[in-house]
Amino acid sequence: MSASRVRNMIYLLICSIVWGISFVPQAASMEFIGPFTFNAVRCALGSLVLIPVIFAAWFIARRQGNADMAPYLHVFDRSTVTGGVLSGILLFIATNLQTIALKTASAGKGGFITAMYIILVPILGIFLHRSVRLNVWISVVIAAAGLYLLCVRERLALKPEDLLLLACAFFFAVQILTVDKYVPTANGIAMAAIEFGVCSVMSAIVMVFAETPSWETIGQCKGAIIYAGACSCGIAYTLQILGQRDVDPTLASLIMSLESVTSVIAGAIILHQFMTGREVLGCTLMFAAIILAQLTDVIYREKGVKDEQIAS
Secondary structure (H helix, E strand, O other), X not given: OOHHHHHHHHHHHHHHHHHHHHHHHHHHHOOOOOHHHHHHHHHHHHHHHHHHHHHHHHHHHHHHOOHHHHHHHOOOOHHHHHHHXXXXXXXXHHHHHHHHHOOXXXXXXXXXXXXXXXXXXXXXXXXXXXXXXXXXXXXHHHHHHHHHHHHOOOOOOOOHHHHHHHHHHHHHHHHHHXXXXXXXXXXXXXXXXXXXXXXXXXXXXXXXXXXXXXXXXXXXOHHHHHHHHHHHHHHHHHHHHHHHHHOOHHHHHHHHOOHHHHHHHHHHHHOOOOOOXXXXXXXXXXXXXXXXXXXXXXXXXXXXXXXXXXXX
């Protein structure tokens, strides 16, 4: 396995950790402001945080002049702008559907249904003529079972808010595939900044008509917004875009689904909500799924078997 691929997988793992922790401040902020206000402000902050990073990457790319840094020389090329706009629209739809649904759905069921993008990504990939190995499909099923044990504590009956969460999972899956399409030739940092900018503007438009924001209410949850904007958006979504550069989208979705595990661990550490045996088993299954998907992939590569020869 190449060093760059290992690095990108670490990016995705860090991304899942940051997202998992963000559930705590995000849930708390919903007591003060509406979902569109929250997403408008946090995505604007995420975009602003990345502006100096874009210039820093451009400066380093100019000085080094190697192939790895070449994409950062072009800030507004076609792949970067198109990928950023499309992923921003998808992010706007997915995050706001999720936030609206979580007003009535339990956090556990919400986390489980949202994370079903791990199944939707390979299914949608079939329509894009992407092959998925049998071991990855098995890993997806194991991870789904782990998510169920980890997140769902009540009877799983379909309600209106659950349909919103299913739609959210679908749009997150499309967002992952969109990033995978454009990131090989795009400036990943600039693409993330455009993505947040588009999401912020679209959320702000709806906010004006659907909510009554004020600086006072925004100030009451400024800590949550700063974390969600600077870390969840500025860092995590950027790492998602950079991390997907050399990682199969199905494997990437499996790694990023570990945000559910992180959220439970964060709850135990921050809120002293310790895990039950059922939740520990769920976490174990999810980690096993990631290891199975990756270990078998390493074995195939070491034997020199071509992807199309071992695809399911």
